[in-house]
Amino acid sequence: MLFFVYVTCTFAGTIVIEGKYQNKNLYIQNSFAENGVGFCAYEVIINGQVSTDEIDSKTFEIDFSALPIEPGAHVVVEIKHKNDCAPKVLNPEALKPEPTFEIVDIKLDKKGLLSWTTVNEIESLPFIVEQFRWNKWVKVGEVNGGGKRTTTNYLFQTLPHSGENKFRVKQVGFSGIDKKSQSATFKFDIKPLEYAINQDKSAIHFSQETLFEVYDMYGNVIKYGYGQHVSISNLSQGNYFLCYDNIVKDFSK
Numbered sequence: 001m002l003f004f005v006y007v008t009c010t011f012a013g014t015i016v017i018e019g020k021y022q023n024k025n026l027y028i029q030n031s032f033a034e035n036g037v038g039f040c041a042y043e044v045i046i047n048g049q050v051s052t053d054e055i056d057s058k059t060f061e062i063d064f065s066a067l068p069i070e071p072g073a074h075v076v077v078e079i080k081h082k083n084d085c086a087p088k089v090l091n092p093e094a095l096k097p098e099p100t101f102e103i104v105d106i107k108l109d110k111k112g113l114l115s116w117t118t119v120n121e122i123e124s125l126p127f128i129v130e131q132f133r134w135n136k137w138v139k140v141g142e143v144n145g146g147g148k149r150t151t152t153n154y155l156f157q158t159l160p161h162s163g164e165n166k167f168r169v170k171q172v173g174f175s176g177i178d179k180k181s182q183s184a185t186f187k188f189d190i191k192p193l194e195y196a197i198n199q200d201k202s203a204i205h206f207s208q209e210t211l212f213e214v215y216d217m218y219g220n221v222i223k224y225g226y227g228q229h230v231s232i233s234n235l236s237q238g239n240y241f242l243c244y245d246n247i248v249k250d251f252s253k
Helices: none
Strands: 006-009 014-020 026-029 041-046 059-062 074-081 102-108 113-119 126-133 136-144 152-157 163-172 178-180 184-188 195-197 203-216 221-231 239-244 247-252
Touching: 041 059, 102 163, 102 184, 113 163, 136 152, 136 163
Parallel strands: none
Antiparallel strands: 006 014, 014 074, 026 059, 041 074, 102 113, 113 152, 126 136, 126 163, 163 178, 163 184, 195 203, 203 221, 203 239, 239 247
16 A cells, blocks of 8 residues: 655744645644744645645644645645744644545445445555454455455455355554444355364364454453364363354353
8 A cells, every 4th residue: 555644844944744645734833033033834735735724823724625636646735934933734634545446336245255345545554354244354364455436356265154144344444543334135045063182181173164262251352263173182171152053152261
């Protein structure tokens, strides 16, 4: 994913903020010049054009809507300031990518192939594929987003469990805010898996390969993976929870 935002100060008295327009404005905390005459910032240049925003105040807003800048377009903002002071960019993350996709369609077929179609992607953020199992959403894969505003199709081969399966996709922005799709469901006629613990309680064996997790009594994940066997020889004596297929069981060692 090619993307960068940076803020630099030069000895010439210029702060540079560079990134992609995300339909958000920048907010600047200004200050008085050290000699007490006038404000620190005296000019703002956006992609080579002098901004008409009012900047003679303690705080001001850089409004991109007045310029012909499309969402996702590359933006370079130069804040010219006096050498004896420096304004502060309050939200430089405004030019970092955030999820904007819209789901046109999402579905799961009888072979477990998840497909979804999007529009209005501004940035190439990864799609995280999640499956609802064990009473929670579990990450099961990732697909790179195309970052196109036009229609884009995606495919992901899932590993269905017995019974009703539910999947969704999401993207997480650089601010930590995520955007989720609606879920796609399909009921699979698969025989529920079984498990057994060998006599010396050193391993758990499943009737076929499955995703699994082992929790201690405090809710900490201590084992996870995909397979038909899981070693528990290094577990201390005590009680545990075993998650596999779409089932949660408790066991003791």
